Amino acid sequence: MNPQRNTLAVLVDNEAGVLSRVVRLFSGKGYNIESLAVGTTDDPAISRITIEVLADDQQINLLSNQLRKLICVHSVKSLRPEHAIRRELVLIKVLADHAEQRNEIIQVANIFRASIIDVSKSSLTLALIGDESKAEAIQNLLAEFGILELVRTGMVALERGQYTIDEQTKEKGEFDYGKNVL
Amino acid sequence: MRMTGAKILLECLREQQVDTIFGYPGGTILNVYDELVNYEGVIRHILTAHEQGACHAADGYARATGKVGVCFATSGPGATNLVTGIATAYLDSSPIVCITCNVAAPYLGKDSFQEVDITGVTMPITKCNYQVHDVTHLADTVREAFAIARSGRPGPVLIDIVKNVTWETAEYTPLPRSEHASAGKLHELMSRWDFKAPEPDSGDIDILCGMIRESRKPMLICGGGVVRSRAHRELTAFAHHIDAPVAVTLMGAGGIRGTDPLTTGMIGMHGSQASNIAVDNCDLLIAVGCRFSDRVALKPDTFAQHAKIVQIDIDRAEINKNVATDHHIVGDAKRVLELLMERLPEQHHDEWKAEVFAHPTETYYDERPGCMTPGQILSAIAALCPQDTIVSTDVGQHQMWAIQHFHFDYPGQLLTSGGFGTMGFSLGAAIGAKVGRPEKCVLHVTGDGGFRMNCNELATEQYYKLPIITVIFNNGVLGMVRQWQNLIYKQHYSQTTLDRGPDFVKLAEAYGLNGFRATEIGQFEEALKYALASDRGTVIDCAIDIDEMVRPMVGGGSHITDFMIY
Secondary structure, eight states: OOOEEEEEEEEEEOOTTHHHHHHHHHHHTTOOEEEEEEEEOSSTTEEEEEEEEEEOHHHHHHHHHHHHTSTTEEEEEEEOGGGEEEEEEEEEEEEOOSHHHHHHHHHHHHHTTOEEEEEOSSEEEEEEEEOHHHHHHHHHHHHTTOEEEEEEOOOEEEESTTOOTTOOOHHHHHHHHHHTOO | OEEEHHHHHHHHHHHTTOOEEEEOOOGGGHHHHHHHGGGTTTSEEEEOSSHHHHHHHHHHHHHHHSSOEEEEEOSTHHHHTTHHHHHHHHHTTOOEEEEEEEOOGGGTTTTOTTOOOHHHHHGGGSSEEEEEOOGGGHHHHHHHHHHHHHSSSOOOEEEEEEHHHHHSEEEOOOOOGGGGGGSHHHHHHHHHSOOSOOOOOHHHHHHHHHHHHHOSSEEEEEOHHHHHTTOHHHHHHHHHHHTOOEEEOTTTTTSSOTTOTTEEEEOSTTOOHHHHHHHHHOSEEEEESOOOOTTTSSSGGGTTTTSEEEEEESOGGGTTTSSOOSEEEESOHHHHHHHHHHHOOOOOOHHHHHHHTTSOSSOOOOOOTTSOOHHHHHHHHHHHSOTTOEEEEOSSHHHHHHHHHSOOOSTTSEEOOOSSOOTTOHHHHHHHHHHHOTTSOEEEEEEHHHHHHHGGGHHHHHHTTOOOEEEEEEOSBOHHHHHHHHHTSTTOOTTOBOOOOOOHHHHHHHTTSEEEEESSHHHHHHHHHHHHHOSSOEEEEEEOOTTOOOSSEEOTTSOTTOEEEO
């Protein structure tokens, strides 16, 4: 099976050392993390980590099982692209020496619904929310003006519809146990 | 009651009925050792020669008794000396709790004297680890650590306590172990997870029953999970109920009696012909508590290629990890086997058994005129030592010979580093076993290479008057590595010849133990008889041939029946 970009959502204790416990599971098995985003949830004691890796389904299953064995991990869910919404925030600082250039960049920003969040005599900074295809498209268009700097927050994702990360399944029951028994 | 962190720690160990600790003191753990003086007669501390020995001893104690082993070490080098021992326990799912102390909070993160981030170091080799910064969290942390170490698939847990916590005081309320689950942090954790094994899925059991009914050539693998779950009676009863041959992994030894008519002996790289060929020919393979390591499923793609593979494991993360299976049941081996028994009528597979047992289940080693063979030594041991002798082995040829030759009858009878393959494991483990099971005869089988690694623990053996019998299979080389060099590396014996001291007999005597050298079997028998009657430890240095090999052998990554040598 060919490796694809997979999204894993992981609920963890919001405590020191938890991120390194989670991340080392990936590095220890030779996976490069393509994208990583961490932040607290509606419960301040719980953080949500969104990790994207290149892996096939079987590998994702194994990774999920091993993540679930960590005591600091509450739940793990693999979010399939067709059932999930994925977004990241991209900030792009573009060279804009002349008024014409600035106008053109603003037009591009409008088309992509990116906002201009900073302006100086010689630069413009854009903020864009989207998935990687949108970010890639605007990046290609802005490249000719000269991108000075670009930063991404990392992808965050939620399942579509009313489903949440906490839903009970038979496998999850088994996993919950496995979590304690590493 | 208000008390210091050091006292809270020891009180919490009493809650866990800990009466034995293996350890080594040092600067940061001094407060704990200072308090330990007040627990004389309640907690026995075994001072080892080295922290690694303490960790292996705690591991050996846990394997032999089924209880949680405990070891103490100080910060920095004390803590890092535990690392090999922790990894050994982790790979073989042995429940130990390691307690280290670290520099006081103001010195943390400043490369202070004897400071190391031991929780960072041990993250990949523990089920869980903690650094305690707040004395009010200490009791909860210790309770949680023990619960995690022993629950489900057991394993090592490390607690690192910063020094100021050991002198600071907090309120401590004694709490019996039975009430831990309903109090404090553990209660919170229990509300998220069930620490008990899950009840096996009834539908999954029925599916397996159907598969067993349809099968004409069923086969069982008895793995380490059977030993950890102490499910030996259930496995034996189940095997006889469905009349299926049982191959045993290294870690599964003792999961079924070694002399049981249904056992085909060890499986894997040095497995018996009967085991390996049967696994290749069976139509249903039920692996109980076995993770299909690369020493068992040497080539996962062709492993049990004609069979439907069913995995029974307590750890969901082991399912399909190494070998793709057709069906699985997650649960405790004991419970799963009980449920299967209830739902299945008795089966008979005489034709299949005749096919399986047409191949040898044990290796017969030829006698060589003019020199002592491992087979002779092991036969003499089996004849002279009690049948329930606990055997601790190191890693290498002697390990395979001993396990092929002895018939282990109960879980915890064999102590061996299977997963991690730790040379130097055995003496520490034997000490732990003898401390935990003083009524049993403890035999320590080792090679000259492995013994030299950690023979410093002879001092511990002597001091605590532990009459352990050490048998060194001395071929003057790193035998197993040389065997590979012989078979695979064109006889390039690179750095495997150990033609050097010490004189093990004099070494034993220097430590105050009995030392004997045996070059022929009569001498060995006499030495062993002396050792069995002696109340102090004995080292018997046995000269064996340099080119004695472990047979049979399947090369790493090869199909399980492609024997390089028979």
